[in-house]
Amino acid sequence: MSRLRIGVTLRVVGVLVVMGIAVFPLYWMFVTALSSNADLFAADARLLPDFSELGVFADALADGEALTWLRNSLVIALGTTVLSIGLGIPLGYALSRFSFRGKMLTAVVLLLTQMLPEALMVVPLFALFNRFDLLDSLTGLVLANSAFVLPIVALILKGAIDGIPRELEEAGRVDGARPLTMLLRINVPLIGPSIAAAAVIAFFHAWNEYVFAVTFIYAPETQPASVGIANFIGEVGTPVQTVMAVAFMFTLPAVAFYLFAQKYVVAGMTAGAVKG
Structure with a gap:
C-alpha cells in the first residue's frame, strides 16, 4: 500500500x-x-x-479595435475549420475506400505539402488572390488557410475511416445505400472523435496564422488579432500592458476551445492507428 x-x-x-x-x-x-x-x-x-x-483591459477594448480583431480571428478560424472539415471528409473517404489511378501518389503529395513553409507560398498566392480580387478580405484568408491545412485533415480522417470495417458499408450497400449516404450515415458518426481532432488542428492553425494575414490584409478593420497585436510595437515605445491584455484575451478562446474538445483530440489522433 x-x-x-x-x-x-x-x-x-x-x-x-x-x-x-x-x-x-x-x-x-x-x-x-x-x-x-x-x-x-x-x-x-x-x-x-x-x-x-484591471482598467487596462477596459482601455484595450475602449476604441473597439481589439474586439474587431478578435471577431475577425474568430470568423477566419471558424470558416477555415468548417471548410477544411467539409472538404476533408469526402477526400479522406475517397482515399480510403475508392481505388483509382494515382491514389498513392495523391496521398504522398498531400503529405509532402506539409513540408512546404507558408512563406514559400506567399508570392504565388498573392498573385492569384490579386487576380480574383481576394486581397484584403476574410474570405481570401479562409481559402488560404483551408488549402494549407486541408491535406493533414484529409489524412487524419482517412486513417480513421481505414479503421472502420467494410462490412458495415456492405450491409448498407445491400439495403440500397449510395456512397454519399454511407459516408454521412455510417462513417461520419463513427469518426466523430477524429473529426473533432482535425477541427482542433484547423482551428488553431487559422487562429494563430500570421504570414498570410500580414501579407494579404491591409485595412485595420479586416485584420485578425495576430496582426493587430503586432501593430502595437512602435519605434518610440510599446505599451506592454496593453499588448499583454489583448494577447491574454486572444489566447483565452483558443484555450477554451481546446479544453472543450480535448477528450476528442486524444481519441481522434489514435483512431485508425490500428486496423480492426
Missing part, C-alpha cells in the same frame, strides 16, 4: 508540474498586463497580479 501511495503521489505531482508549466505563460501574461511601469522595470519580478490595474 505504501508503494501504491507513493506512486499515486508522484503521478499527482507530475501532473501538477506539467499543468503549471502549461498554464504559467497565460498567468504571466495576466500578471504583466496588471503591472505598472515601475513593476515592469523593477529589479525583482512581480509574481502576483495587481487587481487595481
Whole structure:
C-alpha cells in the first residue's frame, strides 16, 4: 500500500508540474498586463497580479479595435475549420475506400505539402488572390488557410475511416445505400472523435496564422488579432500592458476551445492507428 501511495503521489505531482508549466505563460501574461511601469522595470519580478490595474483591459477594448480583431480571428478560424472539415471528409473517404489511378501518389503529395513553409507560398498566392480580387478580405484568408491545412485533415480522417470495417458499408450497400449516404450515415458518426481532432488542428492553425494575414490584409478593420497585436510595437515605445491584455484575451478562446474538445483530440489522433 505504501508503494501504491507513493506512486499515486508522484503521478499527482507530475501532473501538477506539467499543468503549471502549461498554464504559467497565460498567468504571466495576466500578471504583466496588471503591472505598472515601475513593476515592469523593477529589479525583482512581480509574481502576483495587481487587481487595481484591471482598467487596462477596459482601455484595450475602449476604441473597439481589439474586439474587431478578435471577431475577425474568430470568423477566419471558424470558416477555415468548417471548410477544411467539409472538404476533408469526402477526400479522406475517397482515399480510403475508392481505388483509382494515382491514389498513392495523391496521398504522398498531400503529405509532402506539409513540408512546404507558408512563406514559400506567399508570392504565388498573392498573385492569384490579386487576380480574383481576394486581397484584403476574410474570405481570401479562409481559402488560404483551408488549402494549407486541408491535406493533414484529409489524412487524419482517412486513417480513421481505414479503421472502420467494410462490412458495415456492405450491409448498407445491400439495403440500397449510395456512397454519399454511407459516408454521412455510417462513417461520419463513427469518426466523430477524429473529426473533432482535425477541427482542433484547423482551428488553431487559422487562429494563430500570421504570414498570410500580414501579407494579404491591409485595412485595420479586416485584420485578425495576430496582426493587430503586432501593430502595437512602435519605434518610440510599446505599451506592454496593453499588448499583454489583448494577447491574454486572444489566447483565452483558443484555450477554451481546446479544453472543450480535448477528450476528442486524444481519441481522434489514435483512431485508425490500428486496423480492426
